Amino acid sequence: xxKSISIGLWVLVIVLGYALYATxxxxxxxxxxxxxxxxxxxxxxxxIRKAQIAYKELNKYYASSFxxxxxxxxxxxxxxxxxxxxxxxxxxxxxxxxxLKDTTYIDTLGFASIRDSLFGANYTLEDIxxxxxxxxxxxxxxxxxxxxxxLTVQVFEARAPKEKMLVxxxxxxxxxxxxxxxxxxxTSAKINGNWE
Numbered sequence: 001x002x003k004s005i006s007i008g009l010w011v012l013v014i015v016l017g018y019a020l021y022a023t024x025x026x027x028x029x030x031x032x033x034x035x036x037x038x039x040x041x042x043x044x045x046x047x048i049r050k051a052q053i054a055y056k057e058l059n060k061y062y063a064s065s066f067x068x069x070x071x072x073x074x075x076x077x078x079x080x081x082x083x084x085x086x087x088x089x090x091x092x093x094x095x096x097x098x099x100l101k102d103t104t105y106i107d108t109l110g111f112a113s114i115r116d117s118l119f120g121a122n123y124t125l126e127d128i129x130x131x132x133x134x135x136x137x138x139x140x141x142x143x144x145x146x147x148x149x150x151l152t153v154q155v156f157e158a159r160a161p162k163e164k165m166l167v168x169x170x171x172x173x174x175x176x177x178x179x180x181x182x183x184x185x186x187t188s189a190k191i192n193g194n195w196e
Contacts, residue, residue, distance in 0.1 A: 030173045034166060038181065040132035041160050042195055045183040047128055048139065048158045049191055050118050052184070054078075062143035062156035066129040069141070073118070074125050077111040137164040142186055156191075157184040 051073045055063045058076060063069035084105045092099045115125060131137045143156040162178040183193040 026170060027173060030170055033169065034178065037133045037165055038195070041165055041181050042193065044128065044130075044132060044139070045158055045160065045181060045193055047119065048141070049183050049193070051128065052143075052156050052158075053191070054114050054118060056154060061145070061154045064141065064143035064156075066138070066141060070125055070128065073114050076114040078114055078117060079111055080109045082107045082109050131160050131164050133167070134160070134164045135167050137167070144186060146187065146189070148189060153189040155184065155186055155189060157182060157186045 048069075051069055052062050054076070055069055055072055057078075058072065063072070084107070086103050086105065087100045088103050089098055090101055091097070115121075115123070119125065129138050129141075131139055140159040140161065141156070142159075143154070145152050145154050147153075160181045162174055162180050165181065166174045166178060179194070181193065181195060184191050
């Protein structure tokens with residue numbers, strides 16, 4: 001009887017020790033995995049920001065969906081220009097004298113692929129829409145305009161909700177120890193991310 005009680009107590013100690021170890025280590029493992037995922041997701045959000053800036057440069061507004069953004073980045077081109085300022089001498093008939101006039105010349109030097117300029121030829125552009133480690137989930141992408149005083153400002157926002165970024169991880173820790181990652185804003189004219 002004493003031997004079976006002793007064995008039972010040892011088993012209980014081992015089970016309780018393992019439960020205590022798991023309780024302590026679970027948040028540590030969660031934070032390690034979260035940090036790894038956040039690093040990959042932030043890189044994608046930076047790529048979305050670069051693509052949106054290029055899109056706006058060509059269209060004067062941001063793309064509101066990946067179906068608009070990806071084709072333009074894939075096939076669009078930047079125009080490479082050179083600007084020269086010169087002073088020209090001309091005869092002013094009113095003052096009856098020669099005067100100098102500032103003149104700006106803009107020369108087109110060529111064209112460069114947006115995709116190659118921003119991401120390189122081997123970049124898989126379609127992957128820009130998907131949240132890394134998100135099991136096929138897409139970033140939420142919005143664009144529009146807001147009024148600031150008398151100005152109308154174009155804005156965009158790309159968001160990775162924490163539930164989509166941390167799929168398969170402890171739901172309680174996701175609620176308490178995580179935040180959505182966002183680049184841009186739909187309420188103010190900023191294009192930085194909330195991790196910066």
